[in-house]
Amino acid sequence: MGSLNNSTTRPATRPKGTMTLQARDAAESSGEASARLADSSISTDIGFLLAKLHAAGSVLNNAALAEFGLKERSYSVLALACGNLGPTQRELAEFLSLDPSQIVALIDELEHRGLVERKPGPSDRRQKLVTATKTGRTLHAAAQKAAQAAEAQQLAMLTGEEVASLRSILRKAVWSANPADR
Amino acid sequence: MGSLNNSTTRPATRPKGTMTLQARDAAESSGEASARLADSSISTDIGFLLAKLHAAGSVLNNAALAEFGLKERSYSVLALACGNLGPTQRELAEFLSLDPSQIVALIDELEHRGLVERKPGPSDRRQKLVTATKTGRTLHAAAQKAAQAAEAQQLAMLTGEEVASLRSILRKAVWSANPADR
DNA sequence: ACTCAATCCTTGAAAATGTCAATCATTTAT
DNA sequence: ATAAATGATTGACATTTTCAAGGATTGAGT
Numbered sequence: 001m002g003s004l005n006n007s008t009t010r011p012a013t014r015p016k017g018t019m020t021l022q023a024r025d026a027a028e029s030s031g032e033a034s035a036r037l038a039d040s041s042i043s044t045d046i047g048f049l050l051a052k053l054h055a056a057g058s059v060l061n062n063a064a065l066a067e068f069g070l071k072e073r074s075y076s077v078l079a080l081a082c083g084n085l086g087p088t089q090r091e092l093a094e095f096l097s098l099d100p101s102q103i104v105a106l107i108d109e110l111e112h113r114g115l116v117e118r119k120p121g122p123s124d125r126r127q128k129l130v131t132a133t134k135t136g137r138t139l140h141a142a143a144q145k146a147a148q149a150a151e152a153q154q155l156a157m158l159t160g161e162e163v164a165s166l167r168s169i170l171r172k173a174v175w176s177a178n179p180a181d182r
Numbered sequence: 183m184g185s186l187n188n189s190t191t192r193p194a195t196r197p198k199g200t201m202t203l204q205a206r207d208a209a210e211s212s213g214e215a216s217a218r219l220a221d222s223s224i225s226t227d228i229g230f231l232l233a234k235l236h237a238a239g240s241v242l243n244n245a246a247l248a249e250f251g252l253k254e255r256s257y258s259v260l261a262l263a264c265g266n267l268g269p270t271q272r273e274l275a276e277f278l279s280l281d282p283s284q285i286v287a288l289i290d291e292l293e294h295r296g297l298v299e300r301k302p303g304p305s306d307r308r309q310k311l312v313t314a315t316k317t318g319r320t321l322h323a324a325a326q327k328a329a330q331a332a333e334a335q336q337l338a339m340l341t342g343e344e345v346a347s348l349r350s351i352l353r354k355a356v357w358s359a360n361p362a363d364r
Numbered sequence: 365a366c367t368c369a370a371t372c373c374t375t376g377a378a379a380a381t382g383t384c385a386a387t388c389a390t391t392t393a394t
Numbered sequence: 395a396t397a398a399a400t401g402a403t404t405g406a407c408a409t410t411t412t413c414a415a416g417g418a419t420t421g422a423g424t
Binding site: 280281283284306307308309 | 410411412413418419420
Binding site: 035038039040041042043045048052054055072075076079080083090092094150151154162165173 | 233
């Protein structure tokens with residue numbers, strides 16, 4: 001799995017008896033009390049930094065999306081279904097690095113909510129193209145706003161240039177990800 | 183939750199019976215066959231890009247660390263135990279964004295292998311300071327090399343400047359992640 | 365000194381996710 | 395036509411996350 005994480009949104013209810021790390025979690029997203037450790041060797045690992053920023057971002061994203069009954073996963077699927085690309089489930093699985101069976105569950109839920117629909121592929125009837133319905137598109141538009149606001153909030157301490165630079169470097173690293181392996 | 187993932191290394195053994203996505207997988211590792219989807223709206227989401235790059239990196243990291251009997255998690259803990267900071271388990275949990283109970287399991291394993299040890303906190307005997315043993319430090323040094331090589335491999339398509347820039351922006355985003363806490 | 369609440373680590377159990385094989389329907393190659 | 399391969403789905407199993415509860419210890423207030 002993921003690897004350095006714990007990012008899902010937690011219910012707002014706060015246990016009383018034993019609280020583990022909840023005490024602070026509304027106020028902070030990644031402002032660890034353990035800043036002492038920040039100059040350990042791993043703090044310069046890009047992998048570690050990615051994990052940490054990603055984890056913190058997931059918390060914000062999921063919180064922002066909860067209002068729409070979505071999580072990062074379902075939001076991603078819905079977003080992809082909103083393009084005019086009619087992605088197949090397999091494409092969704094590959095693109096999102098998920099197992100095909102997880103896509104089934106995700107789409108089942110979105111379909112039951114009337115947000116997307118499955119249509120047989122025109123050239124290959126085994127595959128199912130996933131497209132958003134009208135209401136799905138409307139919901140997506142609203143959720144997208146919230147997600148973008150969450151992103152902006154998380155990156156508030158960066159300058160516009162830094163954000164642009166980050167985005168472009170990440171895109172480059174992600175999309176040209178593969179020389180020759182295995 | 184992790185969020186967009188599936189990153190653990192899989193055993194090299196390949197099932198025979200039903201092969202699903204094997205046909206292509208020799209050619210790609212993250213070079214998705216679904217590059218069509220790359221110009222969807224979410225492809226510019228920094229959160230999404232972080233998830234994807236992090237996921238891909240985890241695979242490489244875990245593969246590189248497997249040789250030492252470590253995974254990203256245990257490697258991180260070992261690395262932190264190698265500093266002279268004597269982190270407590272709670273600090274490790276906060277720093278790594280993990281539940282304290284997960285730290286217990288991680289350290290149990292490292293301790294059984296003789297790589298780290300727990301000492302009672304000098305000022306507070308409830309807490310346990312985790313420090314690496316001599317062998318732990320030796321193993322860490324070797325593992326660190328492998329991890330850095332994996333990182334370099336993953337970012338091979340970026341220029342040195344881009345890598346430096348990425349690192350510094352990530353650090354800034356991670357460490358100043360918080361307006362007002364505590 | 366004594367009590368009470370809070371904190372640290374630990375345990376165990378429940379919920380959520382990840383992994384994988386097997387199956388059906390369909391397509392593609394031989 | 396047959397056989398192998400592929401897309402979607404299901405269900406089983408493993409791993410991870412999340413959470414509550416417990417013992418030990420500390421610190422605050424009385």
